[in-house]
Amino acid sequence: MNKESNSYTFFFTVVMIVIVAFGLSVTAITLKPVQEHNKELEKKVNILQSINLNPTFEEADKEFNKYIVKTLLVKSDGSFTEGNGLDINLKEELNKPENERVLPLFIAQVDGHKYYIIPLYGKGLWGPIWGFVSLKEDMNTVYGVSFGHKTETPGLGAKIVTEEFRNQFKGKKIFDKNGNFTSILVVKNQKQLNEHQVDAISGATMTSKGVQNMLNKVLSHYINFFKQHKNDLA
Amino acid sequence: MKGQEKESLFSPQNLKLITDPIGKKNPITVLVLGICSALAVTVQMKPAIVMALSVMVVLAFSNVTISLIRKLIPTRIRIIVQLTVISFMVIIVDQILKAYAYDVSKQLSVFVGLIITNCIIMGRLEAFALGNTPWKSFLDGIGNAAGYGLILVIVSFFRELLGSGTVLGYPVLQKLGLYSIGYENNGMMILPPMALITLGVIVWIHRSRNKDLIEK
DSSP states (O other), X not given: OOTTSHHHHHHHHHHHHHHHHHHHHHHHHHHHHHHHHHHHHHHHHHHXXXXXXXXXXXXXXXXXXXXXXXXXXXXXXXXXXXXXXXXXXXXXXXXXXXXXXXXXXXXXXXTTEEEEEEEEEEEXXXXXXXXXXXXXXTSSBEEEEEEEESXXXXXXXXXXXXXXXXXXXXXXXXXXXXXXXXOOEEESSOSSOOTTEEEOOTTOHHHHHHXXXXXXXXXXXXXXXXXXXXXXXX | OGGGTTSOTTOHHHHHHHHHHHTTTOTTTTTOOSHHHHHHSOXXXXXXXXXXXXXXXXXXXXXXXXXXXXXXXXXXXXXXXHHHHHHHXXXXXXXXXXXXXXXXXXXXXXXXXXXXXXXXXXXXXXXXXXXXXXXXXXXXXXXXXXXXXXHHHHHHHHHHHHHHSOBTXXXXXXXXXXXXXXXXXXXXXXXXXXXXXXXXXXXXXXXXXXXXXXXO
Protein backbone atom coordinates (compact mmCIF):
# COMPACT_ATOMS: atom_id res chain seq x y z
CA MET A 1 0.00 0.00 0.00
CA ASN A 2 1.26 3.46 -0.84
CA LYS A 3 2.01 5.14 2.47
CA GLU A 4 1.80 8.64 1.00
CA SER A 5 -1.58 8.26 -0.73
CA ASN A 6 -4.53 10.31 0.43
CA SER A 7 -6.64 7.29 1.29
CA TYR A 8 -3.89 5.80 3.48
CA THR A 9 -3.39 9.11 5.26
CA PHE A 10 -7.10 9.34 5.86
CA PHE A 11 -7.30 5.75 7.08
CA PHE A 12 -4.33 6.25 9.41
CA THR A 13 -5.85 9.38 10.93
CA VAL A 14 -9.20 7.72 11.61
CA VAL A 15 -7.64 4.68 13.27
CA MET A 16 -5.36 6.86 15.37
CA ILE A 17 -8.22 9.07 16.53
CA VAL A 18 -10.39 6.12 17.51
CA ILE A 19 -7.57 4.56 19.54
CA VAL A 20 -6.68 7.83 21.26
CA ALA A 21 -10.31 8.70 22.03
CA PHE A 22 -10.95 5.25 23.46
CA GLY A 23 -7.82 5.39 25.62
CA LEU A 24 -8.65 8.82 27.00
CA SER A 25 -12.27 7.96 27.77
CA VAL A 26 -11.23 4.85 29.67
CA THR A 27 -8.70 6.84 31.70
CA ALA A 28 -11.14 9.64 32.45
CA ILE A 29 -13.94 7.31 33.52
CA THR A 30 -11.80 5.06 35.71
CA LEU A 31 -10.09 7.95 37.50
CA LYS A 32 -13.16 10.13 37.94
CA PRO A 33 -14.32 8.78 41.33
CA VAL A 34 -10.87 9.32 42.86
CA GLN A 35 -10.69 12.85 41.46
CA GLU A 36 -14.16 13.74 42.72
CA HIS A 37 -13.19 12.43 46.13
CA ASN A 38 -10.11 14.69 46.09
CA LYS A 39 -12.25 17.71 45.30
CA GLU A 40 -14.55 16.94 48.19
CA LEU A 41 -11.59 16.47 50.53
CA GLU A 42 -10.19 19.80 49.42
CA LYS A 43 -13.50 21.45 50.20
CA LYS A 44 -13.46 19.93 53.65
CA VAL A 45 -9.88 21.09 54.22
CA ASN A 46 -10.89 24.62 53.19
CA ILE A 47 -13.91 24.59 55.49
CA LEU A 48 -11.75 23.52 58.41
CA GLN A 49 -9.11 26.12 57.56
CA SER A 50 -11.73 28.83 57.97
CA ILE A 51 -12.08 27.86 61.64
CA ASN A 52 -8.29 28.04 61.94
CA LEU A 53 -7.61 24.33 61.87
CA ASN A 54 -5.04 22.91 59.51
CA PRO A 55 -5.78 19.29 58.71
CA THR A 56 -3.87 17.33 56.08
CA PHE A 57 -5.70 15.75 53.16
CA GLU A 58 -5.75 12.39 54.88
CA GLU A 59 -7.24 13.75 58.10
CA ALA A 60 -9.85 15.90 56.36
CA ASP A 61 -12.70 13.38 56.46
CA LYS A 62 -12.22 12.49 60.10
CA GLU A 63 -11.76 16.05 61.30
CA PHE A 64 -14.72 17.27 59.28
CA ASN A 65 -17.04 14.72 60.87
CA LYS A 66 -15.62 15.56 64.26
CA TYR A 67 -16.06 19.32 64.17
CA ILE A 68 -18.90 20.06 61.76
CA VAL A 69 -21.98 19.19 63.75
CA LYS A 70 -24.77 20.45 61.54
CA THR A 71 -25.42 21.83 58.05
CA LEU A 72 -28.29 24.21 57.36
CA LEU A 73 -29.71 25.25 54.01
CA VAL A 74 -30.62 28.90 54.35
CA LYS A 75 -33.05 30.98 52.29
CA SER A 76 -32.79 34.74 51.95
CA ASP A 77 -35.93 35.34 54.08
CA GLY A 78 -34.09 33.74 57.00
CA SER A 79 -35.83 30.36 57.05
CA PHE A 80 -33.76 27.21 56.89
CA THR A 81 -33.83 23.43 56.71
CA GLU A 82 -31.18 20.87 57.53
CA GLY A 83 -29.45 19.12 54.66
CA ASN A 84 -26.25 18.25 52.89
CA GLY A 85 -24.45 21.49 52.04
CA LEU A 86 -21.41 19.98 50.33
CA ASP A 87 -23.30 19.14 47.15
CA ILE A 88 -24.73 22.61 46.61
CA ASN A 89 -23.34 24.37 43.55
CA LEU A 90 -22.76 27.93 44.72
CA LYS A 91 -22.26 29.28 41.24
CA GLU A 92 -25.69 28.09 40.13
CA GLU A 93 -27.39 29.24 43.31
CA LEU A 94 -25.90 32.73 43.07
CA ASN A 95 -27.18 33.06 39.50
CA LYS A 96 -30.74 32.44 40.63
CA PRO A 97 -33.03 35.31 41.69
CA GLU A 98 -32.54 36.17 45.35
CA ASN A 99 -35.74 34.65 46.70
CA GLU A 100 -35.02 31.26 45.08
CA ARG A 101 -31.49 30.94 46.38
CA VAL A 102 -30.66 28.30 48.94
CA LEU A 103 -27.16 28.58 50.39
CA PRO A 104 -25.56 26.26 52.93
CA LEU A 105 -24.27 27.18 56.36
CA PHE A 106 -22.05 24.82 58.33
CA ILE A 107 -22.12 24.84 62.10
CA ALA A 108 -18.89 23.79 63.76
CA GLN A 109 -18.28 23.04 67.39
CA VAL A 110 -14.70 23.40 68.62
CA ASP A 111 -13.80 23.24 72.31
CA GLY A 112 -17.30 24.19 73.38
CA HIS A 113 -17.58 27.15 71.00
CA LYS A 114 -19.94 27.32 68.07
CA TYR A 115 -18.83 28.77 64.75
CA TYR A 116 -20.95 29.50 61.69
CA ILE A 117 -19.20 28.79 58.42
CA ILE A 118 -20.40 30.39 55.19
CA PRO A 119 -19.15 29.30 51.78
CA LEU A 120 -18.17 32.06 49.35
CA TYR A 121 -18.01 32.17 45.57
CA GLY A 122 -17.19 35.09 43.30
CA LYS A 123 -15.15 36.48 40.45
CA GLY A 124 -11.48 37.41 40.65
CA LEU A 125 -9.49 39.01 37.87
CA TRP A 126 -9.01 35.99 35.61
CA GLY A 127 -11.47 33.46 36.89
CA PRO A 128 -13.48 32.25 39.84
CA ILE A 129 -12.41 32.75 43.45
CA TRP A 130 -14.01 31.04 46.41
CA GLY A 131 -13.60 30.54 50.09
CA PHE A 132 -15.18 30.12 53.48
CA VAL A 133 -15.72 32.63 56.26
CA SER A 134 -16.49 31.60 59.83
CA LEU A 135 -18.33 33.80 62.33
CA LYS A 136 -18.29 33.58 66.10
CA GLU A 137 -21.35 32.91 68.23
CA ASP A 138 -22.50 36.55 67.97
CA MET A 139 -22.94 35.99 64.18
CA ASN A 140 -21.02 39.19 63.65
CA THR A 141 -17.33 38.80 64.44
CA VAL A 142 -15.20 36.95 61.90
CA TYR A 143 -13.33 34.02 63.41
CA GLY A 144 -11.35 33.02 60.33
CA VAL A 145 -11.38 32.82 56.54
CA SER A 146 -9.94 30.63 53.83
CA PHE A 147 -9.70 31.53 50.17
CA GLY A 148 -9.05 29.66 46.97
CA HIS A 149 -8.69 30.69 43.36
CA LYS A 150 -8.35 29.13 39.98
CA THR A 151 -6.14 31.40 37.92
CA GLU A 152 -5.25 34.59 39.81
CA THR A 153 -1.82 36.07 39.02
CA PRO A 154 0.92 34.26 40.97
CA GLY A 155 2.66 36.61 43.40
CA LEU A 156 -0.15 39.18 43.18
CA GLY A 157 -3.80 38.11 43.23
CA ALA A 158 -2.86 34.58 44.19
CA LYS A 159 -1.75 36.01 47.54
CA ILE A 160 -5.33 35.90 48.82
CA VAL A 161 -4.61 32.35 49.95
CA THR A 162 -1.68 33.41 52.15
CA GLU A 163 -2.03 33.55 55.94
CA GLU A 164 -0.84 37.14 55.91
CA PHE A 165 -3.93 38.25 54.00
CA ARG A 166 -6.33 35.85 55.70
CA ASN A 167 -5.24 36.74 59.23
CA GLN A 168 -6.35 40.34 58.66
CA PHE A 169 -9.97 39.20 58.66
CA LYS A 170 -9.87 37.80 62.17
CA GLY A 171 -11.91 39.89 64.58
CA LYS A 172 -13.48 42.08 61.88
CA LYS A 173 -17.22 42.67 62.10
CA ILE A 174 -19.88 42.41 59.41
CA PHE A 175 -22.54 44.48 61.23
CA ASP A 176 -21.95 47.97 62.68
CA LYS A 177 -22.96 49.08 66.16
CA ASN A 178 -26.50 49.89 65.03
CA GLY A 179 -26.96 46.44 63.52
CA ASN A 180 -26.65 47.57 59.90
CA PHE A 181 -24.95 45.19 57.49
CA THR A 182 -21.58 46.58 56.37
CA SER A 183 -19.81 43.48 55.09
CA ILE A 184 -16.02 43.69 55.06
CA LEU A 185 -14.30 46.14 52.76
CA VAL A 186 -10.94 45.52 51.14
CA VAL A 187 -9.37 48.98 50.95
CA LYS A 188 -6.18 50.57 49.63
CA ASN A 189 -3.87 53.17 51.16
CA GLN A 190 -5.81 53.50 54.37
CA LYS A 191 -3.59 54.38 57.33
CA GLN A 192 -6.13 53.44 59.96
CA LEU A 193 -8.30 50.42 59.28
CA ASN A 194 -11.60 50.25 61.13
CA GLU A 195 -13.30 47.09 62.26
CA HIS A 196 -14.98 46.57 58.87
CA GLN A 197 -11.87 47.02 56.72
CA VAL A 198 -8.86 44.99 55.68
CA ASP A 199 -5.85 46.03 53.63
CA ALA A 200 -5.91 45.16 49.91
CA ILE A 201 -3.02 43.37 48.21
CA SER A 202 -0.84 45.88 46.41
CA GLY A 203 -0.73 45.19 42.69
CA ALA A 204 -3.88 43.10 42.86
CA THR A 205 -6.68 45.65 42.91
CA MET A 206 -9.08 43.57 40.84
CA THR A 207 -8.66 40.43 42.91
CA SER A 208 -9.02 42.42 46.14
CA LYS A 209 -12.19 44.01 44.79
CA GLY A 210 -13.38 40.54 43.83
CA VAL A 211 -12.94 39.36 47.42
CA GLN A 212 -14.89 42.37 48.68
CA ASN A 213 -17.75 41.85 46.21
CA MET A 214 -17.85 38.14 46.95
CA LEU A 215 -18.15 38.75 50.71
CA ASN A 216 -20.77 41.43 50.23
CA LYS A 217 -22.90 39.43 47.81
CA VAL A 218 -22.86 36.13 49.64
CA LEU A 219 -23.08 37.46 53.20
CA SER A 220 -26.03 39.69 52.38
CA HIS A 221 -28.02 36.54 51.62
CA TYR A 222 -27.75 35.56 55.28
CA ILE A 223 -28.69 38.94 56.84
CA ASN A 224 -32.25 37.90 57.68
CA PHE A 225 -31.06 34.57 59.00
CA PHE A 226 -28.52 36.24 61.29
CA LYS A 227 -31.02 38.75 62.60
CA GLN A 228 -33.74 36.19 63.28
CA HIS A 229 -31.64 33.43 64.75
CA LYS A 230 -28.94 35.35 66.57
CA ASN A 231 -30.24 34.20 69.91
CA ASP A 232 -32.09 30.94 69.37
CA LEU A 233 -29.22 29.09 67.62
CA ALA A 234 -26.44 30.21 69.92
CA MET B 1 14.43 -5.39 17.81
CA LYS B 2 15.38 -8.05 15.25
CA GLY B 3 18.26 -6.12 13.77
CA GLN B 4 19.64 -5.35 17.20
CA GLU B 5 20.30 -8.86 18.43
CA LYS B 6 24.06 -8.51 18.21
CA GLU B 7 23.91 -5.49 20.47
CA SER B 8 23.17 -5.96 24.19
CA LEU B 9 20.45 -3.84 25.80
CA PHE B 10 22.90 -1.78 27.79
CA SER B 11 25.77 -1.60 25.34
CA PRO B 12 28.07 1.44 25.55
CA GLN B 13 26.32 3.05 22.56
CA ASN B 14 22.94 2.64 24.22
CA LEU B 15 24.15 3.98 27.56
CA LYS B 16 25.51 7.00 25.75
CA LEU B 17 21.91 7.77 24.77
CA ILE B 18 21.21 8.30 28.44
CA THR B 19 24.42 9.97 29.56
CA ASP B 20 24.92 12.35 26.64
CA PRO B 21 21.77 14.43 27.19
CA ILE B 22 22.62 14.76 30.88
CA GLY B 23 26.01 16.24 30.10
CA LYS B 24 27.32 17.61 26.83
CA LYS B 25 24.05 17.39 24.87
CA ASN B 26 21.85 18.68 27.68
CA PRO B 27 18.51 19.83 26.23
CA ILE B 28 18.28 22.93 28.41
CA THR B 29 21.80 24.26 28.85
CA VAL B 30 23.20 23.25 25.46
CA LEU B 31 20.26 22.97 23.08
CA VAL B 32 18.32 25.69 24.98
CA LEU B 33 14.99 23.89 24.67
CA GLY B 34 12.20 23.81 27.24
CA ILE B 35 13.35 27.04 28.89
CA CYS B 36 9.81 28.30 29.49
CA SER B 37 8.76 25.52 31.81
CA ALA B 38 12.21 25.50 33.42
CA LEU B 39 11.57 29.07 34.54
CA ALA B 40 7.99 28.53 35.60
CA VAL B 41 8.06 25.47 37.84
CA THR B 42 11.34 25.95 39.68
CA VAL B 43 10.23 28.10 42.61
CA GLN B 44 10.11 25.03 44.83
CA MET B 45 11.78 21.65 44.52
CA LYS B 46 8.73 19.43 44.89
CA PRO B 47 6.80 20.67 41.84
CA ALA B 48 10.07 20.74 39.88
CA ILE B 49 10.70 17.07 40.65
CA VAL B 50 7.15 16.07 39.77
CA MET B 51 7.39 18.09 36.56
CA ALA B 52 10.68 16.35 35.69
CA LEU B 53 9.15 12.92 36.31
CA SER B 54 6.04 13.80 34.29
CA VAL B 55 8.18 14.93 31.38
CA MET B 56 10.19 11.75 31.68
CA VAL B 57 7.10 9.54 31.47
CA VAL B 58 5.64 11.54 28.59
CA LEU B 59 8.89 11.72 26.64
CA ALA B 60 9.88 8.07 27.12
CA PHE B 61 6.49 6.68 26.15
CA SER B 62 5.88 9.12 23.30
CA ASN B 63 9.29 8.20 21.95
CA VAL B 64 8.49 4.49 22.15
CA THR B 65 5.04 4.91 20.60
CA ILE B 66 6.31 7.00 17.70
CA SER B 67 9.20 4.62 17.19
CA LEU B 68 6.84 1.62 17.10
CA ILE B 69 4.62 3.18 14.45
CA ARG B 70 7.38 5.07 12.65
CA LYS B 71 7.08 2.90 9.54
CA LEU B 72 3.32 3.43 9.39
CA ILE B 73 3.18 7.20 9.78
CA PRO B 74 2.53 9.06 6.52
CA THR B 75 5.28 11.67 6.23
CA ARG B 76 2.91 14.50 5.40
CA ILE B 77 1.04 14.31 8.70
CA ARG B 78 3.88 13.17 10.97
CA ILE B 79 3.94 16.36 13.06
CA ILE B 80 0.24 16.08 13.80
CA VAL B 81 0.64 12.42 14.69
CA GLN B 82 3.46 13.34 17.07
CA LEU B 83 1.36 16.04 18.69
CA THR B 84 -1.56 13.64 19.12
CA VAL B 85 0.65 11.07 20.79
CA ILE B 86 2.18 13.69 23.09
CA SER B 87 -1.20 15.18 24.01
CA PHE B 88 -2.55 11.71 24.71
CA MET B 89 0.30 10.96 27.12
CA VAL B 90 0.10 14.38 28.77
CA ILE B 91 -3.63 14.13 29.41
CA ILE B 92 -3.17 10.71 30.98
CA VAL B 93 -0.35 12.01 33.20
CA ASP B 94 -2.50 15.01 34.14
CA GLN B 95 -5.47 12.83 35.04
CA ILE B 96 -3.30 10.52 37.14
CA LEU B 97 -1.77 13.46 39.00
CA LYS B 98 -5.23 14.86 39.67
CA ALA B 99 -6.27 11.54 41.12
CA TYR B 100 -3.20 10.58 43.12
CA ALA B 101 -1.15 13.74 43.71
CA TYR B 102 -3.83 16.38 43.94
CA ASP B 103 -1.91 19.09 45.80
CA VAL B 104 1.06 18.83 43.45
CA SER B 105 -1.19 18.90 40.40
CA LYS B 106 -2.71 22.11 41.72
CA GLN B 107 0.71 23.70 42.10
CA LEU B 108 1.72 22.67 38.61
CA SER B 109 -1.71 23.74 37.32
CA VAL B 110 -1.42 24.64 33.63
CA PHE B 111 2.19 23.57 33.27
CA VAL B 112 1.33 19.88 33.04
CA GLY B 113 -0.87 20.69 30.06
CA LEU B 114 1.94 22.78 28.67
CA ILE B 115 4.24 19.75 28.54
CA ILE B 116 2.56 19.30 25.16
CA THR B 117 4.30 22.40 23.90
CA ASN B 118 7.66 21.54 25.47
CA CYS B 119 10.00 21.67 22.51
CA ILE B 120 12.26 18.95 23.93
CA ILE B 121 9.55 16.38 23.36
CA MET B 122 8.68 17.38 19.82
CA GLY B 123 12.39 17.70 19.12
CA ARG B 124 13.22 14.19 20.29
CA LEU B 125 10.30 12.62 18.45
CA GLU B 126 11.20 14.32 15.22
CA ALA B 127 14.97 13.94 15.49
CA PHE B 128 15.30 10.57 17.16
CA ALA B 129 12.22 8.38 17.50
CA LEU B 130 11.25 8.63 13.82
CA GLY B 131 14.53 6.99 12.84
CA ASN B 132 15.39 4.60 15.65
CA THR B 133 14.19 1.42 17.34
CA PRO B 134 11.81 1.51 20.31
CA TRP B 135 14.41 0.51 22.90
CA LYS B 136 16.89 3.16 21.75
CA SER B 137 14.09 5.73 21.65
CA PHE B 138 13.07 4.78 25.16
CA LEU B 139 16.64 5.31 26.43
CA ASP B 140 16.90 8.56 24.50
CA GLY B 141 13.65 9.75 26.11
CA ILE B 142 14.79 8.84 29.60
CA GLY B 143 18.17 10.48 29.00
CA ASN B 144 16.79 13.74 27.67
CA ALA B 145 14.18 13.99 30.38
CA ALA B 146 16.86 13.27 32.97
CA GLY B 147 19.00 16.06 31.54
CA TYR B 148 16.00 18.37 31.67
CA GLY B 149 15.08 17.22 35.17
CA LEU B 150 18.61 17.62 36.47
CA ILE B 151 18.67 21.30 35.50
CA LEU B 152 15.18 21.80 36.94
CA VAL B 153 16.24 20.31 40.25
CA ILE B 154 19.46 22.36 40.41
CA VAL B 155 17.67 25.62 39.61
CA SER B 156 14.80 24.91 42.01
CA PHE B 157 17.24 23.93 44.77
CA PHE B 158 18.92 27.33 44.68
CA ARG B 159 15.67 29.25 44.20
CA GLU B 160 13.96 27.53 47.09
CA LEU B 161 17.01 27.74 49.37
CA LEU B 162 17.74 31.41 48.74
CA GLY B 163 14.17 32.55 48.13
CA SER B 164 12.25 30.72 50.84
CA GLY B 165 15.04 29.34 53.03
CA THR B 166 13.83 25.76 52.68
CA VAL B 167 14.86 22.58 50.88
CA LEU B 168 11.92 20.38 49.86
CA GLY B 169 9.86 22.32 52.41
CA TYR B 170 12.30 21.68 55.27
CA PRO B 171 13.38 24.98 56.88
CA VAL B 172 17.15 24.50 56.63
CA LEU B 173 18.22 28.10 57.18
CA GLN B 174 15.96 28.47 60.18
CA LYS B 175 17.48 25.38 61.75
CA LEU B 176 20.94 26.77 61.12
CA GLY B 177 19.93 29.88 63.02
CA LEU B 178 20.74 32.31 60.20
CA TYR B 179 17.62 34.45 60.74
CA SER B 180 18.56 35.25 64.32
CA ILE B 181 21.80 36.87 63.13
CA GLY B 182 19.99 39.09 60.64
CA TYR B 183 19.81 37.03 57.44
CA GLU B 184 16.79 37.58 55.23
CA ASN B 185 15.35 35.59 52.34
CA ASN B 186 15.87 37.07 48.90
CA GLY B 187 12.36 37.60 47.53
CA MET B 188 13.82 38.20 44.08
CA MET B 189 14.76 34.51 43.81
CA ILE B 190 11.08 33.59 43.71
CA LEU B 191 10.44 35.75 40.65
CA PRO B 192 11.01 34.41 37.10
CA PRO B 193 13.98 36.68 36.22
CA MET B 194 16.18 35.00 38.81
CA ALA B 195 15.39 31.61 37.29
CA LEU B 196 16.81 32.89 34.03
CA ILE B 197 19.89 34.23 35.78
CA THR B 198 20.41 31.00 37.74
CA LEU B 199 20.08 29.10 34.49
CA GLY B 200 22.60 31.45 32.89
CA VAL B 201 25.09 30.75 35.67
CA ILE B 202 24.62 27.00 35.14
CA VAL B 203 25.23 27.37 31.40
CA TRP B 204 28.34 29.44 32.16
CA ILE B 205 29.77 26.86 34.58
CA HIS B 206 28.88 24.04 32.20
CA ARG B 207 30.69 25.71 29.31
CA SER B 208 33.72 26.76 31.29
CA ARG B 209 34.25 23.13 32.32
CA ASN B 210 33.55 21.65 28.90
CA LYS B 211 35.49 23.59 26.28
CA ASP B 212 33.94 21.65 23.36
CA LEU B 213 30.71 23.54 23.92
CA ILE B 214 32.19 26.96 23.21
CA GLU B 215 31.43 28.14 19.67
CA LYS B 216 34.47 29.10 17.60
